[in-house]
Amino acid sequence: MAWVNAIIQGILTGGLYALFACGLSLMFGVMKVVNLAHGDLAVIGAYVALGVITVTHIPALWSFVIVVPIMALLGYVLQRTLIQAALDRGVLITLLVTFGLSVVIESGLLQFINADSHSLGVGESIVTGSFSIGSQIQIAYLLLLIFAVAVVVLLGLQYFLSVSRYGRMIRAVADDQEAAQLSGIDYRHVFGIAAAIAFGTVALAGIAYGMYSQFSPTTGTDTILLFAFAAVVIGGLGSLWGTLLGGIVLGVAQQIGAQINQSNQFLAGYLVFLLVLAVRPQGLTARRAQS
Amino acid sequence: MKGDGEVGGGPEASGASRARGEQSTPLLEVRDLTVHHGQLRALDRVSLRVFPGEVYAIIGANGAGKSTLLRTIAGLHQPTGGAILYDGKNMTKVRPERRATAGIGMVPEGRRLFGSLTVEENLQVGATYARKGPWTIEHVYELFGWMRERRTQRTAQLSGGEQQSVAIGRALVANPRVLLLDELSLGLAPVVVQRIYAMLPQILATGLTVLLVEQDVSQALRVASHIQCLLEGHTTLEGRPSEVTAAQVEAAYFGLTGAAAGSSGEESDTLWHGSTPSSRAS
Numbered sequence: 161m162a163w164v165n166a167i168i169q170g171i172l173t174g175g176l177y178a179l180f181a182c183g184l185s186l187m188f189g190v191m192k193v194v195n196l197a198h199g200d201l202a203v204i205g206a207y208v209a210l211g212v213i214t215v216t217h218i219p220a221l222w223s224f225v226i227v228v229p230i231m232a233l234l235g236y237v238l239q240r241t242l243i244q245a246a247l248d249r250g251v252l253i254t255l256l257v258t259f260g261l262s263v264v265i266e267s268g269l270l271q272f273i274n275a276d277s278h279s280l281g282v283g284e285s286i287v288t289g290s291f292s293i294g295s296q297i298q299i300a301y302l303l304l305l306i307f308a309v310a311v312v313v314l315l316g317l318q319y320f321l322s323v324s325r326y327g328r329m330i331r332a333v334a335d336d337q338e339a340a341q342l343s344g345i346d347y348r349h350v351f352g353i354a355a356a357i358a359f360g361t362v363a364l365a366g367i368a369y370g371m372y373s374q375f376s377p378t379t380g381t382d383t384i385l386l387f388a389f390a391a392v393v394i395g396g397l398g399s400l401w402g403t404l405l406g407g408i409v410l411g412v413a414q415q416i417g418a419q420i421n422q423s424n425q426f427l428a429g430y431l432v433f434l435l436v437l438a439v440r441p442q443g444l445t446a447r448r449a450q451s
Numbered sequence: 452m453k454g455d456g457e458v459g460g461g462p463e464a465s466g467a468s469r470a471r472g473e474q475s476t477p478l479l480e481v482r483d484l485t486v487h488h489g490q491l492r493a494l495d496r497v498s499l500r501v502f503p504g505e506v507y508a509i510i511g512a513n514g515a516g517k518s519t520l521l522r523t524i525a526g527l528h529q530p531t532g533g534a535i536l537y538d539g540k541n542m543t544k545v546r547p548e549r550r551a552t553a554g555i556g557m558v559p560e561g562r563r564l565f566g567s568l569t570v571e572e573n574l575q576v577g578a579t580y581a582r583k584g585p586w587t588i589e590h591v592y593e594l595f596g597w598m599r600e601r602r603t604q605r606t607a608q609l610s611g612g613e614q615q616s617v618a619i620g621r622a623l624v625a626n627p628r629v630l631l632l633d634e635l636s637l638g639l640a641p642v643v644v645q646r647i648y649a650m651l652p653q654i655l656a657t658g659l660t661v662l663l664v665e666q667d668v669s670q671a672l673r674v675a676s677h678i679q680c681l682l683e684g685h686t687t688l689e690g691r692p693s694e695v696t697a698a699q700v701e702a703a704y705f706g707l708t709g710a711a712a713g714s715s716g717e718e719s720d721t722l723w724h725g726s727t728p729s730s731r732a733s
Contacts, residue, residue: 325579332565332576338527339563343625344551344580 170415174408175307199385205366220281235359269377396443508675556627577621584626
């Protein structure tokens, strides 16, 4: 029964990891940007949510209504300025620039806020509540909700990309920027839209993590970015549903590892990550892995 | 499929030839265009004037700068000197997507379709910022009969000729005033090339002006109302197909100097027996 519990907890945690990963996957899939500041931006989202909750006293759960648009706007602006400037100088430069951005964000948070850990929605019933199945399996409402949000976000993204005008433009630009230009499409604007969407999901990831656990200025790189990368690589680069599968595989591996020995939790996750890299480097869902 | 005689030299083409002159204004004008690829000078002070309704063909061997010329007109390269005027307006500094929406359409070399999109989605992307005009996705389906049935297929699954047709359709649905065609024949079987060029009169009948680049000289001479030959970035020949001799074309294409350069029709039989310079060059 303990093993069943580990697998269920792992699957639900996978929803959180998928939420971490889908923005990273989208940025890479559309503009070939490996955003090393991805985790730090999620942490910024969490801090913005903290500020919004402190000022407005709205429940933590609803802070996304304000935080997601703010982060989306930040995404558009960052893409049109810093990241586009880096892209114009080459794909490798985007690695350096987003790495620099990551360092600046972490140092800035340490400098201007502090190194304390924070949590969102402490004491709210949705954050702390849970229900039981049998005697051994206890499922937190929050984890279930995060999983549902991840599925809804991925479904929404899938629908947006496949049927909407902007979704079609995003796919066209991802295929061939020059050909898109010849059709009158300003790919830089389309990149901005894609970044706005990615940052919106990053905001959700930050809020979800803030409610699920504790965050501090360094959480972005030491937890969120690493798990996001692992989920993307396991699932398959550039595949949206691959991020959910990757997240779930990572989550289940961690929980099973923890079941064997508490100290093995993260090790088990990374062993699966390495195993996938060795055996199936294109990821588990290989269909759209190649660009 | 139409025979060769019906493909080129139609009423549109000869009418456009008559329109050439000081009184009419060119739709597209390139003045002393110089383009560098790094240290290499790909184009050296090339000029051309394309009048409304014309089919203007740029011919030349590999590396002559033909594609660079079209890509610079479309805005994909920035020139180091010279100017590009469209409809009397200077477009030299205008971004490529603005040129496209202003009415400069292009079918790029190698087709460059959106491979993960379906045929119809490719056409829809082309129509995203379409100008008002006669071309719709429906019209493209009428022009290429096979396309409607296969509109839900990804373009990666199509043959080369079919992909070229989709690329032409994608450019047409934007309703350009001038259409740049970059090496339509590249990588296609001769019979497929013939079939695609046979579509040209139907496309021209909607009032389009065409500037095309072609390595297949005989094909270009058949459809063009005006030709220009490039050699290593320089203009070596310009005129109507009826005015230039085969020997002049050959000399301009290969850069033969001396006897051939100023030659007239009498010497043309020596090197010119229906085979094209491109077929010999390859």
